[in-house]
Amino acid sequence: MTKNYTIKDISEGLAKKEFSAEEILSHYSNKIGxxxxxxxxxxxxxDFQNSKFKIQNSSLAGVPAAIKDNMLIDGTVATAGSKILENYTSAYDATVIDKLKKAGVQFLGKTNMDEFAMGSSVENSAFGPTKNPHDLERVPGGSSGGSAAAVAADLCVFALGSDTGGSIRQPASFCGVVGLKPTYGRVSRHGLIAMSSSLDQIGPITKNVYDTALVLNTICGQDKFDSTTVSREVPDFTKNLDKSIKGLRVGVPKEYFTAPTGRQDEGLSSEVRISVQNYISELEKLGCEISEISLPHSEYALAVYYIIMPSEVSSNLARFDGIRYGHSSQKSKTLLEVYENSRSEGFGAEPKRRIMLGTFALSSGYYDAYYLKAQKVRSLIKKDFDNAFGKVDIIVGPTAPTTAFKIGEKSGDPLSMYLSDIYTVPVNLAGLPAISIPCGKGSESGLLVGFQIIANSFDEETLLRVAYQLENKLKS
Structure with a gap:
C-alpha cells in the first residue's frame, strides 16, 4: 500500500474488497510509527476499535482519521498542547467525535497543536514543534498544524482541526491541503476545549474538496449540548459540486491587496499575490463575473481580534486552577499558592500573555475603552461583509500573506506572528464559512500558497462548489 488515499479511495477499496478496514488502519498506524x-x-x-458504528453505507466507514488534541475522545488523554492538561483523560466524546464514530471512522491518534490553540506555527506546543512535511525546516502553520501536517504527509486520510482566527485555513495553506472553517453554529463545539467561545469552530482538513464535503455532511447539525448551534437542515454538500458556476459574482477586496500607508511591510508577498491573481483569472475563465469590492474595516480586524479573543481566553482558562482537573502544583501550602503555582507551572508563555491581555481588557475602567469598543468594531466588520454579499456571491483572496516561514523565524516577535492571520481573522469575527485550497507554489520560494474563498453564512454549498470546480480545472 503506497497510494495517497482519499476518502473516496478507501470507500471504493473497501467495497471492492481490495483491502479490509483492519488492513488500512494497520497501514496508517505503521506509517505513523x-x-x-x-x-x-x-x-x-x-489502538482501540470503533464500537459505535451505526450508520449503514456511510462513506466514512473504515476511514482512518486524525483528531486535533483539543477535542475529547472518551477514555483518551486530551492535552490541548499544554502541560497543564498533560495527564487529563476525557470523560466523554465530543459531539463531532460521536458523529464520526457512528459513521464508522477509525481514529489514528491526537495531533499536535499550539497550546490551547494559541499560535500560528505549532511552536507554542508544550510538546515541541511540528515540522512541515514539504520542508522540515519550516512550520506547518497553526494552531492545527499537526492535523494539516498529518494530512499532507499521508499519515491519515483526513483530520479535524479547530479554527478561531485561521487555525484550519492557514496551516492548510502552508501544507498544501484543503481546510474548511464552517459557519459559526453549523458544527457543535461540545467537547472542544474552549479558547474563544464566540470565535471557535471545528472543521475538516482533507486532501481534496470532495472529501471536505463528505466530512462536513457527517459533522454538521444542531446539538442540544451546544446552544450556539443552529436548527437548520443539513444538505448533502456533495450533491451540487458539479453544478455550473458560470455567472457567479466573485468579489475581490481591494484591502487584501494593498497595505495601509506606512505599513507596506505587513502586506502581501509578491509571490502569493501572483499565485492568487492567477487563480482569480481561472475563475473568470470558468465564467465567473469578477469585481472589486471594499471591506473598509478590514484593517481593524486584527486589533479587534486581539482584544476579544484574549478577553474570552482569560475567562475560559480560569477553570484550570489546579483543583478540578489538570496539573496541580505539589509545592503549595495554601489554596492561593495552589492556584498561582499550578497555573505558573502549567501554562506556557503564550497562554500567559493572552490571559494577561484579556484580564486587562476586561478590568474595571478599561472594559469600555477596549472590549466594548472592539465589539462595536466587530459589528462594523460583519456589516462590511453583509454589504458585500448584497453585491457578490463569494469573496476570494489569499489565505496567508506569506508562504511557510522557518521554525524560529518569528517566535521571538509575537506581533509578526499575529500578522500571519491578517486575512483569516475577519471571517471568524463575522462568523462566516471559508475554505483554503492549494493554488500552486510561490515563484520565488517554491513553497505552497493558499487561496481563500469566503461565502455568506450557511452557504457552504456555494463555497464548496467553487472550490471543487477550481480544483478540478487546475488538475486537468
Whole structure:
C-alpha cells in the first residue's frame, strides 16, 4: 500500500474488497510509527476499535482519521498542547467525535497543536514543534498544524482541526491541503476545549474538496449540548459540486491587496499575490463575473481580534486552577499558592500573555475603552461583509500573506506572528464559512500558497462548489 488515499479511495477499496478496514488502519498506524518522529504531527496514537458504528453505507466507514488534541475522545488523554492538561483523560466524546464514530471512522491518534490553540506555527506546543512535511525546516502553520501536517504527509486520510482566527485555513495553506472553517453554529463545539467561545469552530482538513464535503455532511447539525448551534437542515454538500458556476459574482477586496500607508511591510508577498491573481483569472475563465469590492474595516480586524479573543481566553482558562482537573502544583501550602503555582507551572508563555491581555481588557475602567469598543468594531466588520454579499456571491483572496516561514523565524516577535492571520481573522469575527485550497507554489520560494474563498453564512454549498470546480480545472 503506497497510494495517497482519499476518502473516496478507501470507500471504493473497501467495497471492492481490495483491502479490509483492519488492513488500512494497520497501514496508517505503521506509517505513523515510521514517520512521526521526524514530523511530530501526532502527540499520541490510539489502538482501540470503533464500537459505535451505526450508520449503514456511510462513506466514512473504515476511514482512518486524525483528531486535533483539543477535542475529547472518551477514555483518551486530551492535552490541548499544554502541560497543564498533560495527564487529563476525557470523560466523554465530543459531539463531532460521536458523529464520526457512528459513521464508522477509525481514529489514528491526537495531533499536535499550539497550546490551547494559541499560535500560528505549532511552536507554542508544550510538546515541541511540528515540522512541515514539504520542508522540515519550516512550520506547518497553526494552531492545527499537526492535523494539516498529518494530512499532507499521508499519515491519515483526513483530520479535524479547530479554527478561531485561521487555525484550519492557514496551516492548510502552508501544507498544501484543503481546510474548511464552517459557519459559526453549523458544527457543535461540545467537547472542544474552549479558547474563544464566540470565535471557535471545528472543521475538516482533507486532501481534496470532495472529501471536505463528505466530512462536513457527517459533522454538521444542531446539538442540544451546544446552544450556539443552529436548527437548520443539513444538505448533502456533495450533491451540487458539479453544478455550473458560470455567472457567479466573485468579489475581490481591494484591502487584501494593498497595505495601509506606512505599513507596506505587513502586506502581501509578491509571490502569493501572483499565485492568487492567477487563480482569480481561472475563475473568470470558468465564467465567473469578477469585481472589486471594499471591506473598509478590514484593517481593524486584527486589533479587534486581539482584544476579544484574549478577553474570552482569560475567562475560559480560569477553570484550570489546579483543583478540578489538570496539573496541580505539589509545592503549595495554601489554596492561593495552589492556584498561582499550578497555573505558573502549567501554562506556557503564550497562554500567559493572552490571559494577561484579556484580564486587562476586561478590568474595571478599561472594559469600555477596549472590549466594548472592539465589539462595536466587530459589528462594523460583519456589516462590511453583509454589504458585500448584497453585491457578490463569494469573496476570494489569499489565505496567508506569506508562504511557510522557518521554525524560529518569528517566535521571538509575537506581533509578526499575529500578522500571519491578517486575512483569516475577519471571517471568524463575522462568523462566516471559508475554505483554503492549494493554488500552486510561490515563484520565488517554491513553497505552497493558499487561496481563500469566503461565502455568506450557511452557504457552504456555494463555497464548496467553487472550490471543487477550481480544483478540478487546475488538475486537468
Amino acid at each position: 515510521l514517520e512521526n518522529k521526524k514530523l511530530n504531527a501526532y502527540l499520541s496514537t490510539l
